[in-house]
Amino acid sequence: MKVIYDKERYILFEVLCEERSEKLVKSEIYRAIRELLGTLGFARSWVVIVEYDESSGKGILMCRNKELNVIILALTLISKIHDKPASVRVRLVSGTIKRLRKKGGV
Amino acid sequence: MREYVDLIVESREAHEEALSLGFSTTGFGRIHLMNSLKSSKKKDRINLFRPSSDSELREAIKRVDALIDPISPEKQVITPTNATLIKDRNVAVIFTLKHFLSFTGVSRVKYMRSAIITGRILKKKRIPIVLSSGAETIYDVKTPRQIISFGELFELDYPQCVYGITELPRYLVSRCEGNI
Numbered sequence: 001m002k003v004i005y006d007k008e009r010y011i012l013f014e015v016l017c018e019e020r021s022e023k024l025v026k027s028e029i030y031r032a033i034r035e036l037l038g039t040l041g042f043a044r045s046w047v048v049i050v051e052y053d054e055s056s057g058k059g060i061l062m063c064r065n066k067e068l069n070v071i072i073l074a075l076t077l078i079s080k081i082h083d084k085p086a087s088v089r090v091r092l093v094s095g096t097i098k099r100l101r102k103k104g105g106v
Numbered sequence: 107m108r109e110y111v112d113l114i115v116e117s118r119e120a121h122e123e124a125l126s127l128g129f130s131t132t133g134f135g136r137i138h139l140m141n142s143l144k145s146s147k148k149k150d151r152i153n154l155f156r157p158s159s160d161s162e163l164r165e166a167i168k169r170v171d172a173l174i175d176p177i178s179p180e181k182q183v184i185t186p187t188n189a190t191l192i193k194d195r196n197v198a199v200i201f202t203l204k205h206f207l208s209f210t211g212v213s214r215v216k217y218m219r220s221a222i223i224t225g226r227i228l229k230k231k232r233i234p235i236v237l238s239s240g241a242e243t244i245y246d247v248k249t250p251r252q253i254i255s256f257g258e259l260f261e262l263d264y265p266q267c268v269y270g271i272t273e274l275p276r277y278l279v280s281r282c283e284g285n286i
Contacts, residue, residue: 016244016245069254069255069258070255070258072251072252072255073252073255073256073258073259075252076203076248076252076255076256077207079207079245085243085245086245087244087245087246087247087248089127089248089249089252090249090251090252091249093251
């Protein structure tokens with residue numbers, strides 16, 4: 001039987017920046033992924049930011065399992081948010097959001 | 107459990123941040139980055155040199171423990187001939203994330219193209235590749251998982267990337283401590 005949906009992975013990331021409002025962080029993450037992968041690669045990677053907490057700077061991102069390493073590399077490329085020095089750190093990777101929340105304490 | 111080593115960390119605050127992110131140790135205080143080939147070698151440090159051309163690299167491999175970022179967007183620094191010399195001299199090659207992030211736009215694309223070719227040459231000659239953050243500030247410090255994904259840029263397999271931030275840097279650090 002042909003598989004229509006690939007397996008997905010959930011990434012727990014943490015933003016280190018003075019400016020970490022949800023709107024700016026989301027747009028910067030999407031911009032970085034699009035810059036590295038292009039529009040087609042972006043569409044194929046199924047990237048969605050599932051949730052993001054402004055106060056802690058932690059968030060969960062979903063992507064396709066096959067594209068996991070490239071997505072992590074794209075997150076690594078973020079060095080500025082709104083002209084302020086920034087860093088996005090990948091804390092955990094998991095196959096289910098439930099386990100990610102349990103391990104990551106989100 | 108794996109013990110990750112972030113070899114190139116250039117400040118104390120970055121060193122402490124790296125320890126909090128899951129690295130067991132760093133190369134902070136053990137690195138001697140040679141500014142020119144004329145500068146003297148330190149016995150109790152890991153002597154590194156950043157070559158920018160083919161001739162510099164040939165000169166450097168006679169004197170250093172490892173080459174740092176032998177990659178340029180403009181020209182190919184590591185050629186198959188150089189790679190054979192590196193292999194014979196038992197010199198490691200270190201790639202830092204900081205150097206990669208310093209390029210933007212078209213230069214970054216050229217860097218990536220050069221990285222793929224360099225990675226293929228080094229893999230073919232079985233030259234040890236060390237991956238590192240090259241952090242100067244806390245913003246440059248990344249988690250081990252991110253540095254592993256950086257290795258994908260050089261077309262390294264996952265186990266090779268892991269080896270490049272665990273066993274190889276640990277060996278370089280222990281070799282430096284053995285020299286004291």
